[in-house]
Amino acid sequence: MSSLHLRLPATSANLGAAFDTAAIALTAYLSIEAEAADVFRIEASGRNPEQCGQIENNLIFETYKSLMTREGKIPVPLAIRMENGIPLGMGMGSSAAGRLAAIAMATHFGGLGWSSERILAEACALEGHPDNAAACWLGGLVVASEFGGGLHYVRVEAPKAWKALVVLPGKPLATSEARAVLPEQYSRADVVANVQAASLLGLAFAQARADLLPAAMADRVHQPYRASICALLPKLLPLAGRGGIHGVALSGAGPAVILVIDAAAEPEARETLKAALMGEEAEVLAVNFALSGGGFE
Ligand SMILES: Nc1ncnc2c1ncn2[C@@H]1O[C@H](COP(=O)(O)OP(=O)(O)O)[C@@H](O)[C@H]1O
Numbered sequence: 276m277s278s279l280h281l282r283l284p285a286t287s288a289n290l291g292a293a294f295d296t297a298a299i300a301l302t303a304y305l306s307i308e309a310e311a312a313d314v315f316r317i318e319a320s321g322r323n324p325e326q327c328g329q330i331e332n333n334l335i336f337e338t339y340k341s342l343m344t345r346e347g348k349i350p351v352p353l354a355i356r357m358e359n360g361i362p363l364g365m366g367m368g369s370s371a372a373g374r375l376a377a378i379a380m381a382t383h384f385g386g387l388g389w390s391s392e393r394i395l396a397e398a399c400a401l402e403g404h405p406d407n408a409a410a411c412w413l414g415g416l417v418v419a420s421e422f423g424g425g426l427h428y429v430r431v432e433a434p435k436a437w438k439a440l441v442v443l444p445g446k447p448l449a450t451s452e453a454r455a456v457l458p459e460q461y462s463r464a465d466v467v468a469n470v471q472a473a474s475l476l477g478l479a480f481a482q483a484r485a486d487l488l489p490a491a492m493a494d495r496v497h498q499p500y501r502a503s504i505c506a507l508l509p510k511l512l513p514l515a516g517r518g519g520i521h522g523v524a525l526s527g528a529g530p531a532v533i534l535v536i537d538a539a540a541e542p543e544a545r546e547t548l549k550a551a552l553m554g555e556e557a558e559v560l561a562v563n564f565a566l567s568g569g570g571f572e
């Protein structure tokens with residue numbers, strides 16, 4: 276059987292108000308070369324190589340095996356060579372990329388015949404929200420809805436003049452933990468504020484309206500509750516609209532924070548960021564917005 280090569284981008288979900296709805300693909304990648312083998316093997320390099328290289332309880336192998344079994348196939352053991360550019364547990368969509376890789380491998384090695392749309396739908400179901408998986412598979416900025424049990428989405432390309440600085444703290448945070456702090460109910464004022472911001476967001480990206488980003492990336496649904504477990508967020512939120520930085524939001528469920536900046540103003544944005552960090556240890560990852568996702572067909 277032929278080998279399978281996959282290249283899946285990191286994603287930053289929510290972008291503030293578009294909680295569980297929008298995400299943007301970034302130019303940091305999970306690359307995988309997989310082939311049928313006698314036993315399961317992984318050779319991992321890049322970020323978090325120990326965790327990525329574990330055979331037991333590995334998200335990718337577990338997802339692959341459970342899908343194959345569910346579809347009545349014997350899970351063919353796989354040998355994987357992985358180069359991982361997506362930090363795990365930082366809010367950059369590593370689990371969405373990993374799950375999509377597993378589903379694509381089950382499709383290929385199990386001969387499932389699933390379309391690209393079906394692969395994406397399976398990933399959204401496993402993730403429990405469609406944002407990261409849709410942007411990872413399709414590229415660009417994707418707004419997705421699960422209205423009526425189906426997946427509905429639209430994709431736009433981010434303005435070429437914009438890029439992002441993703442600010443990573445030292446310790447990861449599991450998405451499940453960051454979801455557990457959210458309330459079950461919200462006031463009408465909070466919901467209206469988020470509908471306004473999220474509606475602006477898509478149009479601000481589509482029309483390159485950097486002036487709208489401070490308002491379009493404001494959020495009252497998840498960030499206020501996650502601020503206590505994502506220490507960089509309250510420090511960096513006030514930078515929106517200042518010193519070359521257009522908008523600021525928690526990246527996905529955190530703990531990383533994404534700054535949308537003018538590419539031409541990167542040195543100024545870095546200076547503004549450095550001053551706000553006040554010597555606090557953080558890695559700054561500069562990325563462009565990825566136009567292509569990992570999907571095939
Ligand atoms: N390349 C990978 N290889 C193995 N496991 C992975 C990989 N990427 C993600 N994971 C699993 O997903 C977890 C992170 O998922 P999650 O908490 O949703 O954070 P995020 O998606 O923001 O990185 C990791 O702790 C690990 O269990």
Ligand SMILES: N[C@@H](CCOP(=O)(O)O)C(=O)O
Nearest residue numbers: 288295366367368450527528
């Ligand atoms: N909408 C989700 C996004 C989670 O993204 P991740 O990259 O942190 O897995 C949420 O905010 O919980």
